[in-house]
Amino acid sequence: MYDVQTVRRDFPILSREVNGKPLVYLDNGASAQKPQAVIDAVTRGYAEEYANVHRGLHYLSNLATEKYEGVRGIVARFLGAKDPDEIVMTSGSTEGLNLVAYSWAMPRLKAGDEIVLSVMEHHANIVPWHFLRERQGVVLKWVDIDVNGDLDPQAVIDAIGPKTKLVAITHMSNVLGTVVDVKTIVEGAHEKGVPVVVDGSQACVHSPVDVEEIGADFYAITGHKLYGPSGSGAIHIRKERMAEMRPFLGGGDMIRHVHKDQIEYNDPPMKFEAGTPGIVQQIGLGVALEYMMGLGMENVAAHERALCDYARSRFDGLNWLNVQGNSATKGAIFSFTLQGGAHPHDISTVLDKKGVAVRAGHHCAGPLMDHLGLTATCRASFGLYNTTEEVDTLIEALELCHELFA
Structure with a gap:
């Protein structure tokens, strides 16, 4: 059985706080954290x-x-x-x-x-x-x-x-x-x-x-x-x-x-x-x-598929959030903007105050940004140590962004 809490204990940085809040690290697409063995x-x-x-x-x-x-x-x-x-x-x-x-x-x-x-x-x-x-x-x-x-x-x-x-x-x-x-x-x-x-x-x-x-x-x-x-x-x-x-x-x-x-x-x-x-x-x-x-790559994939499905269900309930890409093959990477024009840098700053680390920018994908008609998005990217509770924390922080910027 894949026990995500046991996995998390292998990563010392996940026990720290940021801005007085437990770290929710959702910037894995840019660079992942390191287990103690590494x-x-x-x-x-x-x-x-x-x-x-x-x-x-x-x-x-x-x-x-x-x-x-x-x-x-x-x-x-x-x-x-x-x-x-x-x-x-x-x-x-x-x-x-x-x-x-x-x-x-x-x-x-x-x-x-x-x-x-x-x-x-x-x-x-x-x-x-x-x-x-x-x-x-x-x-x-x-x-x-x-x-x-x-x-x-x-x-x-x-x-x-x-x-x-x-x-x-x-x-x-x-x-x-x-x-x-x-x-x-x-x-x-x-x-x-x-x-x-x-x-x-x-x-x-x-x-x-x-x-x-x-x-x-x-x-x-x-x-x-x-x-x-x-x-x-x-x-x-x-x-x-x-x-x-x-x-x-x-x-x-x-x-x-x-x-x-x-x-x-x-x-x-x-x-x-x-x-x-x-x-x-x-x-x-x-x-x-x-x-x-x-850990078993099949187990990692199954854990992240479950995370992806849960995150999609939570994002679907936010009609003021624009998530880019809805492929049936989609992995646990979500790029989004808020309706109303809040800049992704401002969104990521608010999320950071809640301990949630995401990335904001063009993500080294200029032609894709041009294709989407965007200059930047926020991106939450999940890894093998992330949890559904962290998805909930992200959603709560996004709801605060909506209140601030709507």
């Missing part, structure tokens, strides 16, 4: 076990290397990948997506070539492609969502033309909570000979992910949303794509031999991991993923 692993990594990896032959270096490299296997298991050597360690999804842009796409795409993406993408899955648009004349083709916030997989497939060289798509919207049928998109794109990069930053947090079943060429994740340290993450890259990629960053670990007039690169995945990595951060990520798998 905090302990990071502390131990710096206090008792720190050394650089790969280069040393002494005890601490060997220990750090063993733990760091072990995370590759943990990530592979978490994502359902068959081969740990298809896991490239990164500082997060942003680096992973930029790796695809610079190492795979830039050498292959020329002026007039197309990249298909949806209006729901996070800036991390937009800006690298804009670099190619600005610098190489690549064309970005946008696919819209429907009135419920759903993305039709066939619309994405239909947007793929003879000049399309890549599809870049989110697995779950960080604003609307919409879960995208990426497997169908991948299958359709592959039938047309087009690879797919998936931004899995949100989806892998809330439900089990199987990259072998999805079949995407690239699948990026970020550690700080997965209850792990900031500056940690990974990207799954199929070996046939790795073979097509040139190095992105140059420096230690990604080389085998360097001479004045010659260089020999290391084998993948090391070929794409230059310099000293975030050793302790990645070790912390491994602990976070083990923690989540220990």
Whole structure:
């Protein structure tokens, strides 16, 4: 049985107060809190076990290397990948997506070539492609969502033309909570000979992910949303794509031999991991993923589905609240505005006085905000430690906002 109160005791920050009120942390879509096991692993990594990896032959270096490299296997298991050597360690999804842009796409795409993406993408899955648009004349083709916030997989497939060289798509919207049928998109794109990069930053947090079943060429994740340290993450890259990629960053670990007039690169995945990595951060990520798998991702998903259903029922009773996105696949992410024009920053400030932490702004999703005709929303995003009682506290705080701003 999934006992959320037992889970909450694993997260020390959840016992604190903010503005004299118990903390209700609903900003998980931006960054999740850390369990004690992760905090302990990071502390131990710096206090008792720190050394650089790969280069040393002494005890601490060997220990750090063993733990760091072990995370590759943990990530592979978490994502359902068959081969740990298809896991490239990164500082997060942003680096992973930029790796695809610079190492795979830039050498292959020329002026007039197309990249298909949806209006729901996070800036991390937009800006690298804009670099190619600005610098190489690549064309970005946008696919819209429907009135419920759903993305039709066939619309994405239909947007793929003879000049399309890549599809870049989110697995779950960080604003609307919409879960995208990426497997169908991948299958359709592959039938047309087009690879797919998936931004899995949100989806892998809330439900089990199987990259072998999805079949995407690239699948990026970020550690700080997965209850792990900031500056940690990974990207799954199929070996046939790795073979097509040139190095992105140059420096230690990604080389085998360097001479004045010659260089020999290391084998993948090391070929794409230059310099000293975030050793302790990645070790912390491994602990976070083990923690989540220990809870059972199916259990996490069931808990959050129940939370989502309860929150939807409470939001539905507020006719002065405009919730964006009503997809049947919606996860526990709610972006909203108040009727009457109260600015989301003002709403979030009032909520904060009640101890409720939400995010206000464009959520790094400019094209989606343009599509919705908004400049900003408030976003309440739930995680594995949130409760129905916290939903009730959020609703009470929103009712106060309505009284103040109506």
